[in-house]
Amino acid sequence: MDISKSLYRIIINVGLFITIAITGCIMTGCATKIDTTVVLLPEPDGSVGEITVSTQANKEILNKSYESARVEKAGKSVEKGGVLNLDEVQEKFGVALAAQPLPPVVFILYFQSGGTELTDESKALIPDIxxxxxxxxxxxxxxxxxxxxxxxxxxxxxxxxxxxGFVVEMLISRGVKESIIEQSSHGESNPIIETEDEVAEPRNRRVEVMVR
Amino acid sequence: MTKTTKILKLIFFTTAIFWTIAPWSYLMASDSIGGVATIKNVSGDVLIERGNELITAFQGFLIQEKDILITGKDSSTGLIFKDNSVLSMGPESRLEIQNFAFEPALEKLSFVANMMQGTLTYLSGLITKLKPESVEFRTPSATIGIRGTHIAIAVEGEYSQDQQMGYMEPCQECLKKDS
Incomplete structure (x- = not known):
């Protein structure tokens, strides 16, 4: 009698414990497995930046090329996953990487003093634009x-x-649609090199062309 | 007589209320007309969830704050933000542009996005150059802070609509209330 009673109690207690554990698990989000992987990629110029990956539990800094970190699910800590090889990156991120647009690029065209005549170096940049x-x-x-x-x-x-206007006309004459060009002018108010008034500065005589 | 006065009064008040509200709502709407990013390419099925609307994305589509970008099976998309940062999404992904501000003159610089599911890559732009650590990606299990760089993020597992994003905020709030 005593043995079966205590056995019964144990079963009830274990059952209660499991129920509480499962409820707690659902409430804290551990029922859905959400796995985050982060990889630091080199920038197009080869340089490598820095990222921090944080969770409730801890924080890790990634600063090496193709270094990775993983959080297995909500509430777990960040684990460094070491440096991935190119195949691993391609397997996981190949489609996303292929969809990445080329970043916007800025060209600076310089002019002869006082007019709309481009310098020879800048004329040579036009095919690149x-x-x-x-x-x-x-x-x-x-x-x-x-x-x-x-x-x-x-x-x-x-x-x-x-x-x-000269640069816009030049682009249009080479087949660029006028409707995609936004033209503006800043006069002398936005120099690259700050100078006193009436100082000639070739680096400020310019047109900036941003292609996005 | 009294009836016409009543009607006139009503017309007067409605007009007055209209003119108090209209310019503001116009200003607020025009603020977001430009969009925060442009879709540069679409492959397969890409949808934008905007409020209760679902819009099919196309090249040149302007993304606004709070939009949710959704890619289908075997689909992908790439976009460029106003600060020249570049983002792309792989198949079966879901990303919410929670907040984007690029107004250097007013020092308003921030970008927070919620990556709920799938894969993305991000190449940072001017916001991180001007104000490092103001770009943040949140997943249901982690928060990723970016100090100017190129990254890839994958979120695998079941997506649920009420999933908490980021890691700490709700719990920091609980702690504050407790103490």
Whole structure:
């Protein structure tokens, strides 16, 4: 009698414990397995940045090329997964990587003093601009004109507009649709190199072309 | 007479209320017209969940804050954000653009996205250059902070709508209430 009674009690207690454990598990989210894997990739120029992966339990820093970290499920701690090889990265992320658009690129075209004549180096850049527009199938190009501080603010504003207009016309003449180009001009107000008024600065006589 | 006055009063008040609210709602709407990102490519089935709407994505589509991007089986998509960062999603993925601000002049710089399911890659842009650690990806089991770089994230497992994103916020809140 006594033995069966205590056995009965044990069974009830174990049952209760399991029920509480399962309920607790469901409530804290451990019933659904959610597995996060993070991989640090080298940037297009080869440099490697840094990321932090945090959970309730801990935090890990990744700063090596193809270094990985994994969190098995919600509430678990981050485990460093070592450096992955290219095949492993391709297997998991191949489709996503293939869908990655080329990052936007900025070209700076420099001008001779006082007008809309490009420097020879900048003329040579034009085929590169066209190539990047075609490679990206770009639908979004911005052209921004600038000047140095020689001359009045008003004249320079006018000149920066003419420079931007010159570049826009050049792109259109090479087959770029006008509707995808956004043109603006900043006059002398947005220099790369800060100077006193009336100082000639070739690096500020420019048009910036951003291809996205 | 009294009836017409009543009607006139009603018209007057409705007009007054309309003109108090209209300009604001217009301003708020125009703020988001430009979008925070542009879809550059779509392969297979890609949908945008915006409020109660489901919209089929296409090249040139403008993504707004709070949009949820969903890719189907064997599908993928790539997009470029206003800060020049680049993001792509693999098949059967689900990503919510929780918050995106790129207004350098006002020092409003942040990007928080919830990766609920699937795979993504992200190449950071100007936001992380100007304000490191202001880009964050949250998954149901972890939070990933980015200090300017290129990453890949995979979230595997069952997706559930009420899944908590990120790791700490709800619990930090509980702790605050307890103490």
């Amino acid at each position: 066209m190539e990047s527009i075609n490679n990206r199938q770009s639908t979004d190009i911005s052209v921004v004109g600038h000047t140095d501080r020689v001359g009045t603010t008003e004249k320079n504003w006018q000149l920066s507009m003419e420079r931007a």
